[in-house]
Amino acid sequence: MIGSPPTDSPAGQGKRRMPTAWEQTGGLAGLFYSSFPVMVFVGGNAMFGLQAGIWSAVGTAIAFILLRVVRKEPLGPALSGFIGIAISSFIAYRSGSASGFFLFGIWFSLACFAVLVFSILIRRPLAGVAWSVLNRVPLEWTKDRPSRFGYDVATAVLAAVFAARYVVQRWLYEEDYTGWLAVAKITMGYPLLALALLTTVWAVRRSDRRLKRLKETAE
Numbered sequence: 001m002i003g004s005p006p007t008d009s010p011a012g013q014g015k016r017r018m019p020t021a022w023e024q025t026g027g028l029a030g031l032f033y034s035s036f037p038v039m040v041f042v043g044g045n046a047m048f049g050l051q052a053g054i055w056s057a058v059g060t061a062i063a064f065i066l067l068r069v070v071r072k073e074p075l076g077p078a079l080s081g082f083i084g085i086a087i088s089s090f091i092a093y094r095s096g097s098a099s100g101f102f103l104f105g106i107w108f109s110l111a112c113f114a115v116l117v118f119s120i121l122i123r124r125p126l127a128g129v130a131w132s133v134l135n136r137v138p139l140e141w142t143k144d145r146p147s148r149f150g151y152d153v154a155t156a157v158l159a160a161v162f163a164a165r166y167v168v169q170r171w172l173y174e175e176d177y178t179g180w181l182a183v184a185k186i187t188m189g190y191p192l193l194a195l196a197l198l199t200t201v202w203a204v205r206r207s208d209r210r211l212k213r214l215k216e217t218a219e
Contacts, residue, residue, distance in 0.1 A: 033081035035186045037061045038101075041089075042182045045098045053098065054089045061085040098178045105185060106173060109165040116159035123148065125155035127200045128207070141207045144214070150203035157199040161192055 037057040045053030061082040068078045084104070092101035119126040124142065128151030132139050141147035165188045172181045 033061075033064050033077045034084065034189060037064075037081065037085045038182050038185055041085075041101055042098075042179060045178065050092065050096070050098055054093055054101075057085050057101075058082075058089050097176075099173050099176050099181060101178075102169060102173060102181045102185060106166060106169045109162045109169070113159050113162040113166060116155050116162065120152050120155050120159075125151040127151050127154035127158060127203060131200065131204055140211055144207070144211065147207035147210055150206045151200075154199040154203040157196050158193075161188075161196045164188065164192075 037060045040060045041053045041057035043053075044056035061078070064078040065075060065082055068075050087104045088101045091103050092098060094100070095103070116126050119129065125148065128141055128148070129139070131137065132141075141151065165184075168188065169181060169184050172184055
Protein backbone atom coordinates (compact mmCIF):
# COMPACT_ATOMS: atom_id res chain seq x y z
CA MET A 1 0.00 0.00 0.00
CA ILE A 2 1.27 3.57 0.47
CA GLY A 3 3.88 5.45 2.43
CA SER A 4 5.34 8.93 2.53
CA PRO A 5 6.69 10.09 -0.82
CA PRO A 6 10.40 10.71 -1.15
CA THR A 7 11.70 14.24 -1.28
CA ASP A 8 14.81 15.86 -2.71
CA SER A 9 15.98 16.97 0.71
CA PRO A 10 18.56 14.96 2.66
CA ALA A 11 15.90 14.04 5.18
CA GLY A 12 13.81 12.53 2.40
CA GLN A 13 16.64 10.57 0.88
CA GLY A 14 16.60 6.85 1.60
CA LYS A 15 12.82 6.70 1.89
CA ARG A 16 11.22 4.19 -0.40
CA ARG A 17 9.17 5.55 -3.27
CA MET A 18 5.47 5.36 -2.64
CA PRO A 19 3.88 2.88 -5.07
CA THR A 20 0.76 3.98 -6.87
CA ALA A 21 -2.55 2.22 -6.37
CA TRP A 22 -2.16 0.73 -9.84
CA GLU A 23 1.29 -0.64 -8.97
CA GLN A 24 -0.05 -2.18 -5.77
CA THR A 25 -2.51 -4.32 -7.72
CA GLY A 26 0.23 -5.62 -10.01
CA GLY A 27 -0.03 -3.00 -12.72
CA LEU A 28 -0.58 -3.89 -16.35
CA ALA A 29 1.15 -7.26 -15.90
CA GLY A 30 -1.20 -8.27 -13.09
CA LEU A 31 -4.23 -7.22 -15.11
CA PHE A 32 -3.04 -9.12 -18.19
CA TYR A 33 -2.08 -12.33 -16.37
CA SER A 34 -5.40 -12.46 -14.55
CA SER A 35 -7.72 -11.46 -17.39
CA PHE A 36 -6.31 -13.02 -20.57
CA PRO A 37 -6.71 -16.69 -19.46
CA VAL A 38 -10.33 -15.86 -18.56
CA MET A 39 -10.95 -14.58 -22.09
CA VAL A 40 -9.23 -17.67 -23.49
CA PHE A 41 -11.50 -19.89 -21.41
CA VAL A 42 -14.66 -18.15 -22.58
CA GLY A 43 -13.56 -18.27 -26.22
CA GLY A 44 -12.44 -21.89 -26.05
CA ASN A 45 -15.63 -22.95 -24.30
CA ALA A 46 -17.83 -21.14 -26.83
CA MET A 47 -16.07 -22.58 -29.87
CA PHE A 48 -14.91 -26.04 -28.80
CA GLY A 49 -16.62 -26.91 -25.51
CA LEU A 50 -15.87 -26.91 -21.80
CA GLN A 51 -12.82 -29.20 -21.83
CA ALA A 52 -11.14 -27.13 -24.52
CA GLY A 53 -11.85 -23.97 -22.60
CA ILE A 54 -10.38 -25.39 -19.40
CA TRP A 55 -7.17 -26.68 -20.95
CA SER A 56 -6.72 -23.55 -23.02
CA ALA A 57 -6.95 -21.37 -19.92
CA VAL A 58 -4.58 -23.57 -17.91
CA GLY A 59 -2.15 -23.78 -20.80
CA THR A 60 -2.16 -20.01 -21.19
CA ALA A 61 -1.44 -19.51 -17.49
CA ILE A 62 1.45 -22.00 -17.65
CA ALA A 63 2.81 -20.27 -20.75
CA PHE A 64 2.88 -16.98 -18.83
CA ILE A 65 4.96 -18.59 -16.06
CA LEU A 66 7.44 -20.03 -18.57
CA LEU A 67 7.67 -16.66 -20.31
CA ARG A 68 8.53 -14.96 -17.02
CA VAL A 69 11.16 -17.62 -16.31
CA VAL A 70 12.78 -17.18 -19.72
CA ARG A 71 12.79 -13.39 -19.37
CA LYS A 72 14.06 -13.69 -15.79
CA GLU A 73 11.20 -11.60 -14.47
CA PRO A 74 9.46 -11.96 -11.06
CA LEU A 75 7.04 -14.86 -11.08
CA GLY A 76 4.55 -13.33 -8.64
CA PRO A 77 1.91 -11.98 -11.06
CA ALA A 78 1.98 -15.03 -13.34
CA LEU A 79 2.09 -17.54 -10.46
CA SER A 80 -0.84 -15.99 -8.61
CA GLY A 81 -2.76 -15.90 -11.87
CA PHE A 82 -2.03 -19.58 -12.50
CA ILE A 83 -3.22 -20.60 -9.03
CA GLY A 84 -6.52 -18.81 -9.53
CA ILE A 85 -6.99 -20.29 -13.00
CA ALA A 86 -6.09 -23.79 -11.79
CA ILE A 87 -8.61 -23.71 -8.95
CA SER A 88 -11.32 -22.21 -11.18
CA SER A 89 -10.65 -24.80 -13.88
CA PHE A 90 -10.86 -27.66 -11.39
CA ILE A 91 -14.25 -26.44 -10.14
CA ALA A 92 -15.51 -26.07 -13.70
CA TYR A 93 -14.31 -29.59 -14.51
CA ARG A 94 -15.93 -31.11 -11.44
CA SER A 95 -19.20 -29.22 -11.90
CA GLY A 96 -19.34 -29.80 -15.64
CA SER A 97 -20.48 -26.20 -16.08
CA ALA A 98 -18.68 -23.26 -17.68
CA SER A 99 -20.17 -20.97 -15.03
CA GLY A 100 -18.40 -23.05 -12.40
CA PHE A 101 -15.13 -21.52 -13.64
CA PHE A 102 -16.14 -18.32 -11.87
CA LEU A 103 -17.48 -19.84 -8.65
CA PHE A 104 -14.16 -19.69 -6.76
CA GLY A 105 -13.82 -15.97 -7.43
CA ILE A 106 -17.39 -15.34 -6.30
CA TRP A 107 -16.97 -17.03 -2.93
CA PHE A 108 -13.48 -15.58 -2.53
CA SER A 109 -15.01 -12.09 -2.82
CA LEU A 110 -17.52 -12.92 -0.09
CA ALA A 111 -14.74 -14.21 2.18
CA CYS A 112 -12.67 -11.07 1.62
CA PHE A 113 -15.68 -8.91 2.42
CA ALA A 114 -16.22 -10.77 5.69
CA VAL A 115 -12.56 -10.52 6.74
CA LEU A 116 -12.40 -6.80 5.94
CA VAL A 117 -15.56 -6.01 7.91
CA PHE A 118 -14.39 -8.13 10.83
CA SER A 119 -11.07 -6.25 10.93
CA ILE A 120 -12.98 -2.98 11.29
CA LEU A 121 -15.11 -4.38 14.10
CA ILE A 122 -12.03 -5.42 16.11
CA ARG A 123 -10.41 -2.01 15.51
CA ARG A 124 -7.63 -3.37 13.34
CA PRO A 125 -8.71 -2.26 9.86
CA LEU A 126 -6.96 -4.50 7.39
CA ALA A 127 -5.91 -1.70 5.03
CA GLY A 128 -3.71 -0.23 7.77
CA VAL A 129 -2.50 -3.55 9.17
CA ALA A 130 -1.50 -4.81 5.73
CA TRP A 131 0.39 -1.60 4.99
CA SER A 132 2.23 -1.71 8.32
CA VAL A 133 3.15 -5.39 8.02
CA LEU A 134 4.28 -5.22 4.39
CA ASN A 135 6.41 -2.14 5.03
CA ARG A 136 7.54 -3.13 8.53
CA VAL A 137 6.01 -0.01 10.02
CA PRO A 138 4.94 0.00 13.71
CA LEU A 139 1.20 -0.03 14.35
CA GLU A 140 1.32 3.36 16.07
CA TRP A 141 -1.75 4.52 14.18
CA THR A 142 -3.93 2.03 16.11
CA LYS A 143 -3.56 4.21 19.21
CA ASP A 144 -4.78 7.35 17.41
CA ARG A 145 -8.53 7.40 16.77
CA PRO A 146 -8.52 9.82 13.78
CA SER A 147 -5.77 7.78 12.07
CA ARG A 148 -7.63 4.56 12.72
CA PHE A 149 -10.82 6.11 11.34
CA GLY A 150 -9.03 6.85 8.06
CA TYR A 151 -8.02 3.22 7.77
CA ASP A 152 -11.57 2.20 8.70
CA VAL A 153 -12.82 4.19 5.71
CA ALA A 154 -10.20 2.69 3.38
CA THR A 155 -11.02 -0.83 4.57
CA ALA A 156 -14.76 -0.20 4.22
CA VAL A 157 -14.29 0.93 0.61
CA LEU A 158 -12.33 -2.24 -0.16
CA ALA A 159 -15.07 -4.28 1.53
CA ALA A 160 -17.67 -2.55 -0.65
CA VAL A 161 -15.73 -3.54 -3.76
CA PHE A 162 -15.71 -7.21 -2.78
CA ALA A 163 -19.38 -7.04 -1.80
CA ALA A 164 -20.24 -5.60 -5.21
CA ARG A 165 -18.22 -8.32 -6.92
CA TYR A 166 -20.07 -11.00 -5.00
CA VAL A 167 -23.56 -9.60 -5.60
CA VAL A 168 -23.14 -8.92 -9.32
CA GLN A 169 -21.21 -12.06 -10.19
CA ARG A 170 -23.40 -14.29 -8.04
CA TRP A 171 -26.46 -13.06 -9.94
CA LEU A 172 -24.77 -13.63 -13.29
CA TYR A 173 -23.75 -17.11 -12.11
CA GLU A 174 -27.30 -17.98 -11.10
CA GLU A 175 -28.53 -16.81 -14.52
CA ASP A 176 -25.73 -18.81 -16.25
CA TYR A 177 -24.44 -15.78 -18.15
CA THR A 178 -20.92 -17.09 -18.74
CA GLY A 179 -19.86 -14.35 -21.13
CA TRP A 180 -21.06 -11.56 -18.87
CA LEU A 181 -19.40 -13.29 -15.93
CA ALA A 182 -16.08 -12.93 -17.73
CA VAL A 183 -16.76 -9.25 -18.40
CA ALA A 184 -17.70 -8.65 -14.77
CA LYS A 185 -14.69 -10.55 -13.47
CA ILE A 186 -12.29 -8.47 -15.55
CA THR A 187 -13.87 -5.04 -15.11
CA MET A 188 -14.55 -5.53 -11.40
CA GLY A 189 -11.10 -7.00 -10.82
CA TYR A 190 -7.83 -5.09 -10.91
CA PRO A 191 -9.17 -1.79 -12.33
CA LEU A 192 -11.86 -1.45 -9.66
CA LEU A 193 -9.47 -2.58 -6.94
CA ALA A 194 -6.91 0.03 -8.03
CA LEU A 195 -9.54 2.76 -7.72
CA ALA A 196 -10.56 1.51 -4.29
CA LEU A 197 -6.93 1.55 -3.13
CA LEU A 198 -6.85 5.30 -3.71
CA THR A 199 -8.65 5.56 -0.37
CA THR A 200 -5.74 3.70 1.20
CA VAL A 201 -3.39 6.28 -0.33
CA TRP A 202 -5.45 8.97 1.35
CA ALA A 203 -5.56 7.12 4.69
CA VAL A 204 -1.79 6.50 4.82
CA ARG A 205 -0.89 10.06 3.93
CA ARG A 206 -3.42 11.42 6.39
CA SER A 207 -2.17 9.19 9.17
CA ASP A 208 1.51 9.90 8.45
CA ARG A 209 0.96 13.66 8.58
CA ARG A 210 -1.05 13.45 11.77
CA LEU A 211 1.37 11.15 13.61
CA LYS A 212 4.29 13.34 12.53
CA ARG A 213 2.57 16.44 13.95
CA LEU A 214 1.77 14.64 17.21
CA LYS A 215 5.39 13.53 17.52
CA GLU A 216 6.70 17.01 16.89
CA THR A 217 4.27 18.45 19.44
CA ALA A 218 5.35 15.92 22.04
CA GLU A 219 8.98 16.86 21.53
